[in-house]
Amino acid sequence: MTVIQKKAVNPIAHLSAEDIEIIGKELDAIRDRVLADRGERDARYIRKVVKTQRTLEMSSRAVLLFSLFPPAWIVGTAGLTVAKILENMEIGHNVLHGQWDWMRDPKIHSTTWEWDHVSPADQWKQSHNELHHRYTNVVGKDNDLGYGIMRVDEDQPWHPMHLGQPLWNLINAMFFEYGIAAYDMELGDHLKQRKLKDPKFRAKARAVGRKIRRQVLKDYVVHPLLSGPSFLTTLAATFTANLLRNVWSHSVIMCGHFPNGVETFEKTSIEGETRGEWYLRQMLGSANISGSRLLHIMTGNLSYQIEHHLFPDLPSNRYQEIAPQVRALFDRYGLHYTTGPLPKQVASAWWKVIRLSLPNRNDSRQPVAPAPLVSSGTA
């Protein structure tokens, strides 16, 4: 295991292989307790969120029909922004994780859901659920580490292109959904390797094209047209809502794995990884955001990133409930539970993006040899 800040201390040196497996068992037990109790209350929760979101979205769009009047513009834009954030974060992300599949409701199911986002649900599910959640923070395997355009870990090699990464990150934040779509279809790799004619890639690109067309038609053509004389102001309102939603989700997601205190891992460290080691990687590779209940809902409970990475398929409303148990487990085993308020975590993540736009200061020296995930000298 390597440590982002080249800390000399291996944060799990004090754990034996047995300890790690016991941690795994304890986490399994937390999961089983939630599953045993999961039921009507949870179903009521997600249906209420979906209903609230849809009501808010349609009423905000109705108000925006009169967006020529500044108060209507402000109220409508604010409402639409919140609705879009709820739709992407607490609903879309979590439904696509299969968190609500257990309800067997075909209307709220990972296999049927499509979200208000330019990346088609099936492409996002593949890159996010299958790759990012499986290979969390493994340098070279988890492309969420910098999304292939940024350097967010000392162990990622520096390239002059990285000098511009504070700017790339800002642009990515503003148009985040397009960044995600490009990322999900692996646009960068295909450009680099000149494989744009690969039939699989072309099928994906066509699907993204169709999705973008539908999304743009809705937000920038149909809705403004319906607003008649308020055409331009509604256009500005939907653009603003999308922009704010993008910046918000980008900030929340940056806080998940980039802030100080989060560990990254070597490719070789996950060979033959046990269940306990997988759990441990999720524990050390994620960071939470502290805050109010409203903040947690607006982040789609990704403010409980640690709990989410441990149990990606548990209903999001449960993360808050199990967080004290998870944290107690960290404390008992002397592990660092990374958390902090949103501004602090966002600043920490941005500082890293800025700092790592330059080569490592100690680049003349050889990188510190990474420790194996399980320390060998265990008592």
Add this chain to the structure above:
Amino acid sequence: MTTTASRRPQKVTFRDRLLRLAGTVTTPVLPDDYLDLIAPLRAGAPLRGRIVAVRPETRDAATLVIQPGRAWQGHLPGQYIRLGVDVDGVRQWRAYSVTSAPDAPDGRISVTVKAIPDGKVSNHLVRRLRPGTLIHLDQAQGDFVLPSATPERVLFLTAGSGITPVMGMLRSGLADRADVVLVHSAPTRDDVIFGTELRALADRGALRLVERHTDTDGLLDVAELAALVPDHLDREAWACGPIGMLDAAEGYWSSNGLVERLHTERFRPTVITPGEGGTVTFTGAGVTVESDGATTLLDAGENAGVLMPSGCRMGICFGCVVPLRQGAVRDLRNGDVTTAVPGDGVLVQTCVSAAAGTCDIDL
């Protein structure tokens, strides 16, 4: 071409256009998803119903009065409906015979449910369901119905909740059109579902009712019919009840060479008892394999050459879910068993599920 013929498609196109336009505003969800919030029973919506009343019939049976949505196409007496209800947050589907007569003036229908011991859904419906609840429905189906030409003499052989499809037939006025004998078994007099109504029909001479109270008189042997209903073999017969009774009746009518006179309804066709491993059929691929209780369905399918969708192979990405059409599977992570009866299509994660009995996978 006449003008009327060309006007109709135009109308449809206009409605379609309107829906498509609405769809461009609501994308990625459908206009229907918004309409469902305000008018879930409207025309054009998937068939649903609202519970109007829950009326106790016996100590363990209740009648659910349902206002079906506008999409309801009606039923024939004796048919059943599949009904989807959320129990502990999970959508569960079960089939129940319609016990009301067709074409009620208020458009309502009813089904009558008997709570079976440990029955998750039946107990919920009988004891916990509240008026106002929205439920999901399928159109009526089933061929346990009277022929269009009503037979002159009819025999019904029922037990327990097997009375329910027959009640649908009686309430549609059959007793006024035919000579009806009903032989019904229940543990006690009080356990006879619709007891009061049946006895009233019998009292006014509309049918002959033979009640068998099995707690005191023991189970009915089919051979006893000869004494109870001497002309039973001359009657067109409908039987509904436990599998043992139906098997006995079919054997009896066959041995008399009259099996075409007997119509049966196996209203609880499949009882799934989970075990370890089992025969897995991938219905689309036409592949059947024997799988043990430790092999995941994903491995079993791939080893047999089935093109299985897959992803993380550790239960987190949901890239491998496929419908379990019937059978039982066990989640290898915690031992939870998921069962499906025909018509269900429960989506299961194949990478962490193993067969827990015979399974049909829709792939």
